[in-house]
Amino acid sequence: MMQTESLLNCDLSFVRETIEKTAVDMILARSRVRPIAIVMSGSFARREETVLVQNGSATVIGDAELYAVFKTPSDTKPFLNIAHLLAEEIQQQLATREIHCPVSFGVPSCRILRCMPPHIMGFELRTTGKVLWGDYDILALIPPFGPKDIPKWDAWRSVANRMIEQLVYADALRSEGAGGVSKLLYSCLKIQLELATMVLHFLGAYQPTYQQRAEALKQLEKHSDHREFPWLSELTTRVEACTYFKLDPNKSSPYGEIFRGACPEVDQHRIVEEECLRVMELVRSVWVWGAERLLKCKLDESVDPLNIALRLARAQDWRWRLRGWLRLGLLEAGWRNSDFWFSVARLVNYGSPRFLTYGVAATLYFNWGGWLDIRSSMPDEAAQRAMRYFPFGRMRANEVTTWLEASRAVVSGWDRFLKTSWV
Known part of the structure; x- marks a missing residue:
């Protein structure tokens, strides 16, 4: 009782x-x-x-x-x-x-x-x-x-991890049932909170709790030049709403209605799709801004995300690249495997397994909206280009022909080799 x-x-x-x-x-x-x-x-x-x-x-x-x-x-x-x-x-x-x-x-x-x-x-x-x-x-x-x-790269990695988490449930909007849709919405909520962490860390205002980050972001938005951060107002509003729901999901809120199953399934799919696509555009703007900070150069937001991601992967310290490939070799017993050595020879100059995976994931994530439009072939073509840089030899890139297959391969590789490691 x-x-x-x-x-x-x-x-x-x-x-x-x-x-x-x-x-x-x-x-x-x-x-x-x-x-x-x-x-x-x-x-x-x-x-x-x-x-x-x-x-x-x-x-x-x-x-x-x-x-x-x-x-x-x-x-x-x-x-x-x-x-x-x-x-x-x-x-x-x-x-x-x-x-x-x-x-x-x-x-x-x-x-x-x-x-x-x-x-x-x-x-x-x-x-x-x-x-x-x-x-x-x-x-x-x-x-x-x-x-x-803490290196700025670490906050960048966290956003990349959240992109991959969204790919886990990417096909939920084409499937029946509300379970996958609510998990997709939660991953969408988390990537917004992670954007706040990245922005605050890059600007020297990082805080360790959600409530502190939401408040710090409000103060930053209040005292910043909106021409320098044109996306900051939207990010601040969204992070405040996400934090409100996260800390008290039992109060009335747009997110709460979905998680409580208070609207019909068809409406849930529509609302979550619209929300995820709006957030994806925000993520792209902040992601490019973060890349500019890491690379110390101006980037055109219209540039192919794969090209930006590969530049970031190449900018990683060579010692971290080497550690990543050595760890992958140990996990796959790669030194006995010719496919592994072929991957190393072909990809080591581009980056570590982790950052190459992030590059493939970013390409897939930013083409997600196109995949939802079943008339477009561009997401499949982008996936095939990106998978040339996929570092896990047992999942052959030339066997992947669609955006969804590539997404599943990235999630599988991340889950098996990268999720529990910092390297």
Whole structure:
């Protein structure tokens, strides 16, 4: 009875505490080697989680990001073997209490924390992470770098990752059912918030929480020359709306209507398509502006995104390029594979596997609107050009003939080789 009353009264502290306790109990029960700490990161740690309460149940839009920290790299291996299954078991246990929450795991060793290079994820983990169990000083192992120490490239990478997340659900607008459409809308919301992070970081005004970023963006818009940032007013308005929904999805809002299923399916598809295409145009303007900052030169917004992305990939430090190719070789046992060495010889001068993937993804993302118009052949042609730079040898570019096939290949490669790595 207490559970139902809590959910009906939108007592999010009950939801949060239940998720935390369930996760800790099940991690400790299933771990063959006991972690030295269990940490919550991301929105839940910052108390900025998005929880939709409806009909006596709570649905988390997003996920609960957990870290099981182990003393040595060898201690992480048994947990890595069960992490995926354990996440599913935690989700199932929460569902019995009417809490529907995806769970994801990071499994670092103390050495990983000590050697963490400056990046936004590490800064937010150290400054806003919440230790749920174990060594409550564990996050102090992360070096005390600040926003000024974080390369601008890192914020750029985050926007590129959000583009790929949208490609995951890109075909939802051509499919029946509302599940994929709501996930697409959420990824559309997240890329707008990520744009705010990039702009603020590039201009030296980065903040670690959504609420702080929305306020910082408003102040920036208030005191900036609109001729220099013609897109800033729209971005500020959109980020404010996204933040409003993210922090309280149970209040009335345009986003909330979609997630609550309050409008017919055909209207959902139309509204989400219009929203995604408008956001895509905004992303392009800010993306080109960011590229200009990184390349230190003026760019024409009408230039093929692939050409801009390849210039950015070439501008990456050669040591990061080399590390990326070496890591890919280890993951694919590439040194035994002639296809891998052919890819290295052909592509190493263009960039690292990660930044080449970002280039292909950007090309696909900015041609998404054309793909939705089934009469156009341009997206397929753009996809075929971009896939010449696709770095994963087992997914042969010459076998990809359509925009959708290319999108699926990029998502698969990113998920397999890049998603859990910083290199």
